[in-house]
Amino acid sequence: MLTSDFDYHLPPELIASQPLADRAASRMMVVRREAGTIEHRSFRDIGKFISSEDGDMLVLNDTRVVPARYFTNAGHEVLRLHMYTPTKWRCMVRPGKKFRVGHTVPIGEVTGKVVEILEENGDRLIEFDGVVDEGRHGHLALPHYMGRDDQPADRERYQTVFARADAEGSIAAPTAGLHFTPEVLQTLPHAFVTLHVGVGTFQPVKVENIADHVMHSEVYEVSDATAQAVQKARRVIPVGTTAMRTLETVARDHEGRVVAASGSTDIFISPGHQFRVAGGLLTNFHLPKSTLIMLVSAFAGKDLIMQAYKAAIREKYRFFSYGDCMLIV
Known part of the structure; x- marks a missing residue:
């Protein structure tokens, strides 16, 4: 596939350069893979789609962003x-x-x-x-598309509420996790992995054929408690592409099973990838022609994702790090 296959036009006014005052006030598009349908909901509705009784398990990235x-x-x-x-x-x-x-x-x-x-x-x-x-x-290395330098408020807002004090190491936030408040999180079944988000998350795909892209490497860790929680779950829903890449890396390297592990990963998930763990995904809206939109397209199908992005633009969703989110089930 070509990098240009993952291009789309985004009106600049839809780029979220500032966060909402309320983390959980974001909109949430719900994309159903099998039915091929799209719904427009609020992030506060997430509990209607995630159930511990049904064996669901959210997996979040608890890395902490550092002023880099x-x-x-x-x-x-x-x-x-x-x-x-x-x-x-x-x-x-x-x-x-x-x-x-x-x-x-x-x-x-x-x-x-x-x-x-x-x-x-x-x-x-x-x-x-x-x-x-x-x-x-030190300053936070906010993504260039925000068009501004970091502000004092970003020190708290560009950090998930569950970031571990002893897990410092990310240059960029695992942005799908920014929507959660402690109150929302405590109502949902969840576990944590750690992947330190590197500068590669900002780097564009420069090759024409995506098969020629060389992925950046990032350090990860999966605890025994998380591995056991994932093994017991009926449906695993990574929160963000970083959690997805972590789980799929470990499963790839351990015969399809998620076990306690640590190391570095340069996994590049693009259409054709055989998913071993994820049964859903919560993610933000990603840049055109990025490895992240390629990952989401691999999970839900490129045609459906491109249809979803057109709908998000039509409905004026907020895009990128401080923007709205998409739940794929």
């Missing part, structure tokens, strides 16, 4: 991709000519030095002479 974007004292940009130690980072930088080997990288009172340029993609290894003050100098 920094600016040097000269205004140059550093995006921390991985922190090997508190003073040694792997980063994307801009502009690259200001980050040659040996160049200094002053952030606040701390000074770093570029010690290596990685050949495969130009990432920099930077070593600092002290710990950068994250609270003062």
Whole structure:
């Protein structure tokens, strides 16, 4: 299939650049795969579609988003991709000519030095002479399509209410989870996996044939308690593409079963994928020609998803990270 097969035109005014005041106030499109039908509901109706009595189990990603974007004292940009130690980072930088080997990288009172340029993609290894003050100098790396810098309110709102304090590591939020409040979540059967969302979630598919796309790698963990909950469930509904990728990775690597596991995954789910775990999916609306809309199309069928996206545009749903959601059953 071609990348252009997953393109659509989105009026820019439908991009949600700000969150709703109430997390659970989002609209929810319900797409039924077998019937091929589309319903327009509210996210607060989710309990009408998920039932512990029927053996349903939501699986959410409890990763915590970290302030990964920094600016040097000269205004140059550093995006921390991985922190090997508190003073040694792997980063994307801009502009690259200001980050040659040996160049200094002053952030606040701390000074770093570029010690290596990685050949495969130009990432920099930077070593600092002290710990950068994250609270003062760190910013959330909000997606570019929001068209704005992060604001103080994003520190709480661009984070799920169930993000674990000891599971820091994501550059971007697992956005399907942003709709849940503690009150909604406690009424639903659920378990957690962890997948740290990397910068690859922002990167476009640049190849013409999707089979040629090289997927980014992300670190995941599935606990024994979650593995057991998933094994006992009659229907597993991942919340978000990150939870879906985690479960499908583990099942692929363990003869179709979800077991306690950890590692990294570069699984690319596109039409033709044989799903081993997921019986439903809660997800937001995704960018045209992205790996995420390809995953959703693999699960529900490309024609039905494209029909659903046309309906969402017609009905003026809010799109992307702070937007509305879609429940596929």
